[in-house]
Amino acid sequence: MSARIIDGKAFAADLRERVASHVPAFRERTGRSPGLAVVLVGEDPASAVYVRNKGKMTRAAGMESIEHRLDAKVEQDELNALVDRLNADPTVDGILVQLPLPPHLDADEVILRIDPDKDVDGFHPVNAGRLASGLPAMVPCTPLGCLMLLEDELGDLSGKDAVVIGRSNIVGKPMAALLTAKSCTVTVAHSRTRNLPHYLKHADIVVAAVGRPQFVHGEWLKPGATVIDVGINRTEDGLVGDVDFDSAASMAGAITPVPGGVGPMTIAVLLRNTLVAAHRREGVPLDESAI
Ligand SMILES: NC(=O)C1=CN([C@@H]2O[C@H](COP(=O)(O)OP(=O)(O)OC[C@H]3O[C@@H](n4cnc5c(N)ncnc54)[C@H](OP(=O)(O)O)[C@@H]3O)[C@@H](O)[C@H]2O)C=CC1
Numbered sequence: 192m193s194a195r196i197i198d199g200k201a202f203a204a205d206l207r208e209r210v211a212s213h214v215p216a217f218r219e220r221t222g223r224s225p226g227l228a229v230v231l232v233g234e235d236p237a238s239a240v241y242v243r244n245k246g247k248m249t250r251a252a253g254m255e256s257i258e259h260r261l262d263a264k265v266e267q268d269e270l271n272a273l274v275d276r277l278n279a280d281p282t283v284d285g286i287l288v289q290l291p292l293p294p295h296l297d298a299d300e301v302i303l304r305i306d307p308d309k310d311v312d313g314f315h316p317v318n319a320g321r322l323a324s325g326l327p328a329m330v331p332c333t334p335l336g337c338l339m340l341l342e343d344e345l346g347d348l349s350g351k352d353a354v355v356i357g358r359s360n361i362v363g364k365p366m367a368a369l370l371t372a373k374s375c376t377v378t379v380a381h382s383r384t385r386n387l388p389h390y391l392k393h394a395d396i397v398v399a400a401v402g403r404p405q406f407v408h409g410e411w412l413k414p415g416a417t418v419i420d421v422g423i424n425r426t427e428d429g430l431v432g433d434v435d436f437d438s439a440a441s442m443a444g445a446i447t448p449v450p451g452g453v454g455p456m457t458i459a460v461l462l463r464n465t466l467v468a469a470h471r472r473e474g475v476p477l478d479e480s481a482i
């Protein structure tokens with residue numbers, strides 16, 4: 192058996208087009224385009240590439256990209272003050288502070304400072320709480336992108352057994368909350384989990400967000416499972432996921448590749464969240480379930 196390859200890159204391109212198609216009406220109503228502010232501290236080369244890409248795609252969708260590059264040695268107070276200014280700026284609908292920050296800066300402090308309604312990353316605890324409570328929230332981009340791919344592949348997820356590997360605030364926890372809201376039976380595995388293969392053998396859905404190259408082996412999977420590989424690991428063999436693709440593809444029913452799977456979805460959902468934030472902030476109606 193050989194798994195279907197889930198084309199995240201194509202899905203993301205479609206999503207970006209859907210997002211872009213709503214921008215002209217928003218501009219007509221408000222006299223401006225949705226605005227996304229991205230803050231990059233320091234010169235980490237991978238982060239710089241992501242930020243450049245985000246800027247390009249934001250503009251390609253017809254939205255305003257506001258980029259702030261701060262010196263690696265910037266003090267917390269200065270970063271906080273920038274967030275305050277972006278919070279107060281009515282032309283800014285979304286604020287993203289690229290992580291990780293240099294070690295002398297406190298990311299939690301910055302995230303807490305972002306206006307939850309402009310928190311297009313969905314990292315603010317208010318948004319985590321809203322998501323967990325089933326209230327309208329800004330939902331973290333990567334897990335929401337994974338959910339879109341899963342629903343596209345499987346349709347209704349109700350009753351499915353899902354295993355999420357990883358419990359970070361950015362991926363694992365919100366992924367588990369989303370799958371729970373879709374009526375999956377969710378197991379969250381982490382570094383203290385004993386006998387991970389036991390849980391995986393029963394899982395219809397596996398989301399791997401571990402941060403370890405090729406960690407999940409095909410033999411651990413239930414035949415026909417749908418596998419979403421969130422991992423982005425730079426190795427000598429290039430970019431690889433958290434799933435051992437070749438062995439997994441011979442067991443799974445469907446699987447996302449790396450690159451070309453979840454990564455492009457993250458950026459597309461970021462644009463979607465910016466569009467949503469802009470409409471909510473301006474009180475312009477938008478059928479969020481249709482994008
Ligand atoms: N495609 C995309 O757009 C994105 C990709 N990523 C990628 O996804 C991956 C995960 O990111 P992130 O959640 O931020 O990473 P974190 O390092 O914050 O979290 C990793 C999680 O994996 C768990 N873990 C570590 N080792 C094991 C193990 N041996 N068995 C089971 N679980 C284990 C950890 O457990 P514990 O909590 O016990 O430490 C932790 O919960 C990374 O590769 C990252 O690069 C991240 C964001 C976006």
Ligand SMILES: Nc1nc(=O)c2c([nH]1)NC[C@@H]1CN(c3ccc(C(=O)N[C@@H](CCC(=O)O)C(=O)O)cc3)C=[N+]21
Pocket residue numbers: 241287288289290291312332423430449450451452453454455457458
């Ligand atoms: N505040 C914040 N929000 C984030 O969403 C955020 C962040 N910080 N810090 C870093 C992580 C990582 N991340 C990715 C985005 C796109 C790809 C992506 O497009 N990947 C391509 C390949 C890119 C390449 O070749 O390097 C792919 O998988 O096909 C990957 C990873 C967002 N993150």
